[in-house]
Amino acid sequence: MPMELGKANVASLVERKTRYAALFRNNDRSSKQLMNRLITLLSPLPLSAWRSITFDRGLEFNRWRDLRTGMDTEAWFCAPQAPWQKGSVENLNKRARRYLPRDTAIVAPSDHAMAEIGAQLNVTPRRCLGYRTPAEAFAEELRQLDRS
Template sequence: MIFERAQGNANVATLIERKTRYTLLLRNNDRKSRPLMNKLINEMSPLPADARRSITFDRGFEFTSWRELHKGMGTKSWFCDPQAPWQKGSVENMNKRIRRYLPRDTALLALPSRYMKSICDRLNETPRKCLGYRTPAEAFRDELMKLERG
């Protein structure tokens, strides 16, 4: 997500687990790829390998170091076709929800990290009809427990 008042090229990367709709927001203080990939590796490495098998990106400059994910944690990377937002519909839908809390004119770098975490918590604690009125956090925990049991 791009912001009009962001100093430099600050943006927010939205990650969504497809099955449970669990969402993670990563603030990227510039559009350089390597820092974002390092954040992704740090956030996702503790998860079981089955929970981080692949990631689908759009064609943004911030994802040019995508090969680092495979080296860092064995995650495969895929890219949407250019001008094809429907190929990542859940991300587009979530970005629309996130804009309620982070409008385009937000001074992104002025926000404390705990505010970004509170947005994630709010999104992940909202019951969803598609999950049988469970929250994404509940559904994600259930899936992790299934993976651990084997």
């Protein structure tokens, strides 16, 4: 999930079905701050968009239980040294590196700039979505949920 440089990192989230992405800075690797940001970011979305989250084994996720109490979300963890268990996130991180090369100071981009990078990734057509964009696929998914 995080792309790191020093103590700061970029938290990257991707919805599995639609590949809709969200990126934000985590400047101090504080687990409590990260979980609060996740709750703030995900709570407005429908339950199906955040029913579960899969993390890697980073220390910044040690307060994963906060997600259950904060928004009734299950947390799962990848096996050590098994990045294929979160392939969508790894793919997103590779795409985000186009905008945030490894030598980028993560504290430099503003929150607005991070949102712009996420927006750009969400309007890029994807073959796995039948050449729809993640934004289109996510919006369609939300419409279907409203009908049910």
